[in-house]
Amino acid sequence: MPVLCYQIAARLYPNERSTTGAEDGHLFALLKQDHPHAKAQVYSELVANRLAMFLGLPVAMGVPAKENIGSDELAFASLRAHEADQDFYDFTADDHRAIEPPDNAPDGMFSDVGHVEELLALSQLYPKELSFLAVFDLWIGNEDRPLNFKAELSKGERGILFAVDHGSSLLACRANIDASLELLHKENFPRFHPFQKLVNPMFAGQMIERIASMPDWAIEAATVYNDIVGKVTIADQYALYEVLIQRKRHLAKLVEYLL
Numbered sequence: 001m002p003v004l005c006y007q008i009a010a011r012l013y014p015n016e017r018s019t020t021g022a023e024d025g026h027l028f029a030l031l032k033q034d035h036p037h038a039k040a041q042v043y044s045e046l047v048a049n050r051l052a053m054f055l056g057l058p059v060a061m062g063v064p065a066k067e068n069i070g071s072d073e074l075a076f077a078s079l080r081a082h083e084a085d086q087d088f089y090d091f092t093a094d095d096h097r098a099i100e101p102p103d104n105a106p107d108g109m110f111s112d113v114g115h116v117e118e119l120l121a122l123s124q125l126y127p128k129e130l131s132f133l134a135v136f137d138l139w140i141g142n143e144d145r146p147l148n149f150k151a152e153l154s155k156g157e158r159g160i161l162f163a164v165d166h167g168s169s170l171l172a173c174r175a176n177i178d179a180s181l182e183l184l185h186k187e188n189f190p191r192f193h194p195f196q197k198l199v200n201p202m203f204a205g206q207m208i209e210r211i212a213s214m215p216d217w218a219i220e221a222a223t224v225y226n227d228i229v230g231k232v233t234i235a236d237q238y239a240l241y242e243v244l245i246q247r248k249r250h251l252a253k254l255v256e257y258l259l
């Protein structure tokens, strides 16, 4: 898949210490904070992003961000993809066309938020990325994949697909951390996925294998920060680490049942 670029907002001035012409500048980003509906949103975005990077998933990168000196308020800056000279179909937009799945669509295909024909095209063009993302979402308890990805559909297999928004997964799959952990302990959570019936079993198997063989140290490095992150205590962070390891063991069954 081609490189996903991010959008430069401004070039400021040459960096004084640089010997190779580097410039200081700004990138565009979507700044996300913790919210009453997702009290661990920032932490969960950060963890999901780090896990996704380790696993080689097409997810827009994000970084922790702060504004004021001494401020404790942490944001997650989702770096805006450079979309201007690309031809992305916006699966994040509402679809009011009310198009039914065609007769040749697989039974049980997810059609609640529309984009049905584009989803079918997506599964033809990007079977690997689509299957990888679906398995990852089941692992991290992400029921919020509908309307949270974009993809080029006009460039054959040479386009880009990228996912955004993991702020309703992990310790933010419900408003509260405890309720989220409780759900993550359930082997049959999540209950649906927008790519269900569209995944390729071979690629799904590859991602199950990647996750199953992910070393504990890598999961720990993504989940445990030795400091409170927003409202997420170190005990919560370890609890997430433990439940992710537990969920690795049930992942194949969940994939078989749901996808």
Ligand SMILES: Nc1ncnc2c1ncn2[C@@H]1O[C@H](COP(=O)(O)OP(=O)(O)OP(=O)(O)O)[C@@H](O)[C@H]1O
Binding pocket: 030, 032, 060, 061, 078, 079, 080, 081, 092, 093, 147, 148, 164, 165, 166, 167
């Ligand atoms: N890195 C990115 N690159 C391009 N577009 C992005 C990026 N991050 C977010 N967006 C756009 O901004 C929208 C809002 O972002 P996001 O989904 O993360 O917010 P949210 O508050 O969690 O929304 P919701 O819960 O309604 O899905 C996305 O639907 C997408 O269109």
Ligand SMILES: [Mg+2]
Binding pocket: 147, 148, 165
């Ligand atoms: Mg969203």
